Amino acid sequence: MRAVQKNVPLRNLTTIGLGGNARFFYECESTTDIVECLNFVRKNNLPILPLGGGSNIVFADEGYDGLVCKIGLRGLIFTEERDTTLVSAMAGENWDDLVCSCIEKGLGGLECLSGIPGSVGAVPVQNVGAYGQEVKDSIELVTCLDRNDGSEILFSVSDCEFDYRSSRFKKKDKDRYIVIRVNFRLKNQASPGISFPEVQRWIDEKFGNDFLSYSPADALKKTREAVISLRRKKSMVVDSADPNSRSAGSFFMNPVVSQSLCDRIRASYPDLPFFPAPGGCKIPAAYLIDRSGIDRSYRIGGAGLSANHSLAIVNFGGSAKDVLALAAWIEKRVEKLFGIALQTEPVIVGNNDHD
Numbered sequence: 001m002r003a004v005q006k007n008v009p010l011r012n013l014t015t016i017g018l019g020g021n022a023r024f025f026y027e028c029e030s031t032t033d034i035v036e037c038l039n040f041v042r043k044n045n046l047p048i049l050p051l052g053g054g055s056n057i058v059f060a061d062e063g064y065d066g067l068v069c070k071i072g073l074r075g076l077i078f079t080e081e082r083d084t085t086l087v088s089a090m091a092g093e094n095w096d097d098l099v100c101s102c103i104e105k106g107l108g109g110l111e112c113l114s115g116i117p118g119s120v121g122a123v124p125v126q127n128v129g130a131y132g133q134e135v136k137d138s139i140e141l142v143t144c145l146d147r148n149d150g151s152e153i154l155f156s157v158s159d160c161e162f163d164y165r166s167s168r169f170k171k172k173d174k175d176r177y178i179v180i181r182v183n184f185r186l187k188n189q190a191s192p193g194i195s196f197p198e199v200q201r202w203i204d205e206k207f208g209n210d211f212l213s214y215s216p217a218d219a220l221k222k223t224r225e226a227v228i229s230l231r232r233k234k235s236m237v238v239d240s241a242d243p244n245s246r247s248a249g250s251f252f253m254n255p256v257v258s259q260s261l262c263d264r265i266r267a268s269y270p271d272l273p274f275f276p277a278p279g280g281c282k283i284p285a286a287y288l289i290d291r292s293g294i295d296r297s298y299r300i301g302g303a304g305l306s307a308n309h310s311l312a313i314v315n316f317g318g319s320a321k322d323v324l325a326l327a328a329w330i331e332k333r334v335e336k337l338f339g340i341a342l343q344t345e346p347v348i349v350g351n352n353d354h355d
């Protein structure tokens with residue numbers, strides 16, 4: 001094992017740019033490296049945290065008193081099998097590069113997930129989704145290492161217990177497995193899966209009826225262009241030139257509430273959008289925040305809402321404490337007005353009140 005680094009600043013490893021130091025840090029390039037990290041933490045009685053692109057995590061200002069293990073395993077294999085292609089991607093591959101490569105090859109299923117930051121290994125953890133697509137619909141197999149003994153274990157899609165921004169890796173097996181490889185099954189020469197009116201509108205405005213004459217491969221590329229353009233407008237593409245993109249993406253999940261609560265809210269807010277979901281109705285957290293009278297220019301310390309997206313809390317030069325105080329303030333306002341407890345989407349690490 002190469003030397004474990006000490007006192008490594010976490011803020012440089014996260015998109016929100018926050019967090020103190022990792023007491024120990026190691027960049028794993030192989031499964032052997034991960035197993036050695038597991039042995040290291042077992043021997044020293046420390047916690048371990050696998051880190052990908054750091055785009056869905058908020059570390060405490062005090063840092064992480066354990067080993068942060070950056071998952072840098074690389075490798076990408078495309079195997080064509082009749083009308084589909086099996087894409088086997090190691091966990092440290094960059095997610096958006098993978099999406100782009102698949103689109104270049106005319107493979108459909110991931111195009112609406114263009115522009116999402118982070119690594120391949122993290123996508124099953126919260127069943128990444130956007131613009132009507134979820135990664136669960138393209139995943140075939142997730143290969144993990146068990147943190148308890150370093151053994152390899154395979155999970156089929158149904159084993160993963162995927163749900164809205166969730167999976168077994170976030171729920172019952174939180175902190176148990178490290179994802180090392182994800183296999184995707186994608187359709188060859190596929191037409192794009194456009195189900196989101198916003199994407200369709202963008203395409204209609206830009207390409208009109210010409211879009212219908214594009215080859216499937218070109219249509220996938222244009223769909224990627226649409227999604228990235230829409231995301232950019234909302235500062236949902238990480239860009240060092242865009243201060244509003246210094247975030248962890250959406251800070252709150254869209255709540256699922258009972259039909260009766262949804263009806264009660266709609267009695268006062270008839271324009272509340274809602275979508276049928278298991279257990280009731282899913283309603284947009286952004287609507288609740290906007291209607292709670294939360295001014296996007298309001299700041300706690302250096303934390304504020306994105307000027308371009310009411311779900312993103314942005315680090316404009318503050319601390320994790322500021323971000324979490326703002327999140328708590330928003331949660332309180334929404335709960336008071338609507339009786340709904342918002343759930344945070346990013347993983348909050350080492351901030352005792354929020355763990």
Ligand SMILES: Cc1cc2nc3c(=O)[nH]c(=O)nc-3n(C[C@H](O)[C@H](O)[C@H](O)COP(=O)(O)OP(=O)(O)OC[C@H]3O[C@@H](n4cnc5c(N)ncnc54)[C@H](O)[C@@H]3O)c2cc1C
Nearest residue numbers: 052053054055056118119121122128129130178179248249
């Ligand atoms: C601007 C912006 C836009 C975003 N838009 C979207 C969006 O549209 N849809 C969406 O779903 N998400 C979105 N996100 C959130 C985020 O990009 C995704 O959740 C992404 O998959 C996180 O990947 P990561 O590698 O950065 O994970 P990290 O932030 O590094 O880690 C997140 C969690 O996963 C765990 N983890 C990471 N790698 C592994 C592994 N190999 N094995 C086990 N656990 C692991 C970490 O321990 C941590 O608990 C956005 C974020 C930003 C900043």
